[in-house]
Amino acid sequence: MKILIVGGGMGGTILANNLARRLAPELRSGKARITMLTASERHMYQPGLLYLALGRVTPDELYRDQASLLEPGIALHVDPVEQFMLDDNKVRTKGGKTHDYDVMVVATGSRPVRESIPGLAEHSHTFYTEETALAMFKALREFQGGRVVVAVGVPHKCPMAPLEITFMMHDYFKDRGLGDKVQLHYTYPVGRVHSLENVAKWAAPEFDRLGITYETFFNLKEVDGAAKVVRSEEGGETPFDLLVSIPAHRGMEVIEKNNLGAGGWLPTHRTQLNLEGRSNVFVLGDATNIPISKAGSTAHFEAEVLGENIAALVKLGAPVREYDGKVFCFIEAGKDRATYAMFDYLNPPDPQPPTKAVHWFKMAYNKLYWISARGLL
Amino acid sequence: MAERKVVDARGSFCPGPLMELIGWMKLAQVGDEIELLSSDKGSAADVPEWVKKVGHEFLGTREEGGVWHIVVKKAK
Numbered sequence: 001m002k003i004l005i006v007g008g009g010m011g012g013t014i015l016a017n018n019l020a021r022r023l024a025p026e027l028r029s030g031k032a033r034i035t036m037l038t039a040s041e042r043h044m045y046q047p048g049l050l051y052l053a054l055g056r057v058t059p060d061e062l063y064r065d066q067a068s069l070l071e072p073g074i075a076l077h078v079d080p081v082e083q084f085m086l087d088d089n090k091v092r093t094k095g096g097k098t099h100d101y102d103v104m105v106v107a108t109g110s111r112p113v114r115e116s117i118p119g120l121a122e123h124s125h126t127f128y129t130e131e132t133a134l135a136m137f138k139a140l141r142e143f144q145g146g147r148v149v150v151a152v153g154v155p156h157k158c159p160m161a162p163l164e165i166t167f168m169m170h171d172y173f174k175d176r177g178l179g180d181k182v183q184l185h186y187t188y189p190v191g192r193v194h195s196l197e198n199v200a201k202w203a204a205p206e207f208d209r210l211g212i213t214y215e216t217f218f219n220l221k222e223v224d225g226a227a228k229v230v231r232s233e234e235g236g237e238t239p240f241d242l243l244v245s246i247p248a249h250r251g252m253e254v255i256e257k258n259n260l261g262a263g264g265w266l267p268t269h270r271t272q273l274n275l276e277g278r279s280n281v282f283v284l285g286d287a288t289n290i291p292i293s294k295a296g297s298t299a300h301f302e303a304e305v306l307g308e309n310i311a312a313l314v315k316l317g318a319p320v321r322e323y324d325g326k327v328f329c330f331i332e333a334g335k336d337r338a339t340y341a342m343f344d345y346l347n348p349p350d351p352q353p354p355t356k357a358v359h360w361f362k363m364a365y366n367k368l369y370w371i372s373a374r375g376l377l
Numbered sequence: 378m379a380e381r382k383v384v385d386a387r388g389s390f391c392p393g394p395l396m397e398l399i400g401w402m403k404l405a406q407v408g409d410e411i412e413l414l415s416s417d418k419g420s421a422a423d424v425p426e427w428v429k430k431v432g433h434e435f436l437g438t439r440e441e442g443g444v445w446h447i448v449v450k451k452a453k
Contacts, residue, residue, distance in 0.1 A: 190396055190427070199391075217430050219399060262404050263400075263404045293391045343391065
């Protein structure tokens with residue numbers, strides 16, 4: 001069986017390694033073959049960008065060579081897909097090669113689109129790429145006081161990021177002796193400070209305690225750089241000296257160009273993870289249209305289900321598990337305290353008060369990720 | 378021609394039904410309708426509230442077997 005994995009991010013990499021171990025005998029005998037097509041020879045630990053923006057990690061800590069992360073037996077090609085030919089079970093790459101498959105998994109991820117809001121790219125800082133995170137780090141270092149506004153696009157990757165960057169900036173400025181000179185103002189698209197009700201119930205009193213102001217039902221409409229104000233679709237307007245954005249995301253352009261899903265989001269069965277209408281094409285991670293968090297843990301848990309199911313297709317002829325919507329998100333609550341939210345399709349999270357222990361576990365996970373990517377954790 | 382798209386946000390605690398709706402409204406054309414499916418009864422209140430604030434059109438809500446079907450129309 002020819003298994004093709006399109007995308008070498010967190011989900012694609014965990015899946016490839018998971019499958020390679022499950023199918024070790026079949027790979028040796030030639031009964032199965034795993035091929036990965038990806039756009040970069042380097043693999044980035046994307047959650048680390050949050051820390052880069054605050055100078056707590058350096059860029060080199062966020063990367064490993066993609067080849068070094070993969071189990072032997074996985075054929076890696078740094079040659080991204082440009083054309084999907086689903087009816088023929090084939091893809092064509094940027095380099096002009098054609099790969100056929102029996103089973104394909106699409107894990108192409110998502111991309112920030114600050115440019116979708118007028119003025120946002122020119123007048124805000126963000127941390128969703130190495131380049132923008134470094135620019136934000138420099139801007140924060142140079143900032144000597146004033147009003148810092150956090151603005152949030154929809155949909156966005158990592159739903160805890162708006163809270164985390166706000167709490168972390170609070171402690172960052174306090175440590176620099178600027179606590180009295182910086183006013184943090186948080187805005188959020190829905191009618192409470194976080195989409196998760198229990199997280200909102202915890203975060204709003206924390207904001208009050210720390211003197212962080214906030215307003216809800218604030219969906220980005222435009223940024224007026226000359227007047228230094230950000231306006232909302234709801235008619236709101238708030239001034240800023242420094243604007244930090246959690247930008248809206250879209251799926252990758254290749255998905256839209258192949259007409260596989262509006263916004264670049266692939267229509268995906270929420271428990272089987274197959275592309276709608278296709279029994280031999282699966283989707284995981286940010287690329288799906290499943291209404292759950294676009295987060296690394298989502299990709300991780302989906303990859304584990306698909307690893308088990310695709311291996312079962314080879315060995316048993318049928319899948320064996322369903323994805324239950326499981327997500328686990330750490331929530332940094334400052335420079336040295338954190339909590340977490342764990343939930344699935346049926347069970348909401350019940351976050352506990354932040355502790356130093358959870359923060360240090362998150363710090364440890366930032367290193368353990370490289371074991372996780374190898375499919376060992 | 379205007380279309381009606383169904384957005385199935387049942388079981389979505391995060392980003393949640395309203396955030397799902399906001400994202401899909403951005404992709405819709407003026408005049409399109411979206412039928413949001415939510416298993417959170419709170420959606421029956423917070424979706425109309427947001428729709429009114431932004432100036433879209435709220436077309437109605439009905440509940441069937443613990444699922445709220447909320448229909449809105451993109452007005453601008």
